[in-house]
Amino acid sequence: MNLKQLQFVIHVAETCSFSRAAELSFATQPTLSNSISQLEDELGGRLFKRTTRSVELTPFGEAMLPRIKETLHSRDELLQAAHAFHNPVH
């Protein structure tokens, strides 16, 4: 599991599409597809239900999404805090 995979999940959930999520992520569709499959294997279940015309979160995906967002949010706060430390508000 890594942070990039989590960001991919967010983008897929937001766009309901692997191809559009790939654009958002500056990656190709296969790269994103593989990366998410790998994460799904690690988490023990599918996060998305795919058909050729639609992508939607599974119940498992719904359950994981808030946790995933929280983890990415923590990362963002960490980066912001690092930046703020070196550029303090006077």
Add this chain to the structure above:
Amino acid sequence: MNLKQLQFVIHVAETCSFSRAAELSFATQPTLSNSISQLEDELGGRLFKRTTRSVELTPFGEAMLPRIKETLHSRDELLQAAHAFHNPVH
């Protein structure tokens, strides 16, 4: 920035030693040293003050540590939630 680097930081902070942290992390000292240097570059400052006999957190490191722990904690909760979803308590 990745989760492994964050875990390395925790181990170094806990042991006050790169070599002991490397053991905890199942990595070699150079690997850990490089990985942390890379993170420090990305965050814009040294997290640890090194001498040959001691390693201690810098003020910047002190400031980042809680954020780092929080991010790793979020990841742990995500993994636990995934496990719990497939092994619900009856």
Add this chain to the structure above:
DNA sequence: CAATGTTACGATACACGTAATCATA
């Protein structure tokens, strides 16, 4: 000078993209 962190460098593995394939609305 002994213990510990860093640098250099080569090998291996992994991530990524291209191309081809599969699936379904």
Add this chain to the structure above:
DNA sequence: TATGATTACGTGTATCGTAACATTG
């Protein structure tokens, strides 16, 4: 059958470990 996801596969890069080096208490 056209759109969009997956699989196959080769390549380039990044990660990791070994060995050599630097540093300092």
